[in-house]
Amino acid sequence: MHVENEQNPPAFTVAEICAGAGGQSLGLHKAGFRHVVAVELDETAAETLRQNLGAPVVVGDVADPKVWEPANYADVTLLAGGVPCPPFSAAGKQLGTSDERDLFAWAIEQIPVIRPRAVMLENVRGLSAPRFAAYRQRVLDRLEDFGFVGEWKLLNASDFGVPQLRPRFVLIAMAAEDMKYFRWPEPDGRARTTVGDALFPLMASAGWPHAEEWRRLANDIGPTLVGGSKKHGGADLGPTRAKAGWAKLSVDGRGVADAAPGPDALPPSQVMPRLTIEMTARVQGWREEDNYSFSGRKTSQYRQIGNAFPPPVAQAIGESIRAALLREGAPRTDIADQTDLHDPVYRALSRSEQPLSLDELVAAYNDGSVAAVQQRLAALQRDFELVIVEDQGVDRYQLGEFRGFTGQADHWRHGVIARERNKIS
Structure with missing residues (x-):
């Protein structure tokens, strides 16, 4: 796919951060958005973007002002991105703000700089876990500070x-x-x-006589593709559990093949086929008519595909955003002056000028359980400073600084990025 730049500025523009190989980008293009800039850390993925999107691509750490100036893209229609997943992934250590790749909070702080009409940020399911309730609440509260209403939703591709x-x-x-x-x-x-239905044409493309048999065996959706990172993962379909899931569909997940099975390949009951790069792209939602190509060697290509946001999902969300900005349909009545409450303990602490006792936090939580509040405090303390003061024999809690990166010039993240630039993805 190649989209030519239009001479006249389009009505719906997008600035995309952490754009990867362009799964989200392609979906947004199909939904009617056109890029004014796409920022990506990995040079090979950036080359994929250049080849396929015809949009300005900037390579480097998205939070480095020497790489790009967000203010130069003020008043874009949409700020979008798939900020790095490892800080929130259950497959990792869920380090949150302690992971140098955490850019979610930084992205939110770009709203008053870029002044978009809409924001779309996606991440792994792990961000929806109780561990990150306070983190999510802070995001929603910052959106409210900027005059925005935010909603989260878990979508299945x-x-x-x-x-x-x-x-x-x-x-x-x-x-x-x-x-x-x-x-x-x-x-x-x-x-x-x-x-089986999605990949049958590709499995049969080299003359494999058992492609129809394999199609019947691969009669379900697949496990989530795991692209890995420069630190972990290679050209296979993921960890042990994922490989076992693929095996149930008669797919050998221990590697990625260079070509589809040929006329002499054994039946799947004897030797399970491996997926090719083109097949993994089809599993991720790219379609034949997209005519999309990926730069780099096989491991890099697979990593780009495995870490992508499926284009059909991005297109569906993009169309919903576009419809909202055009004020199509009847207005909703369920969002009047309120946002979802993800962590009442964080909310109570963040809005109190005085330290609060456990009893006061239990009342704010509406849970009636000291143990539940203590669990919330323990999780909150991983991403925020928590000050405990004693007042007449009673411990009181006060919220301190957010530990995350929001653009601070002296944040520890800068040193890690400088030392390990080639290992971070």
């Missing part, structure tokens, strides 16, 4: 014709007058696409 589950946790935010017209996309109504 399999609901949009993609032959894998791939749950993604998506944040959409707009001003209230636009947000009341936003509705999350519904499943497209088509029968769920199985791996």
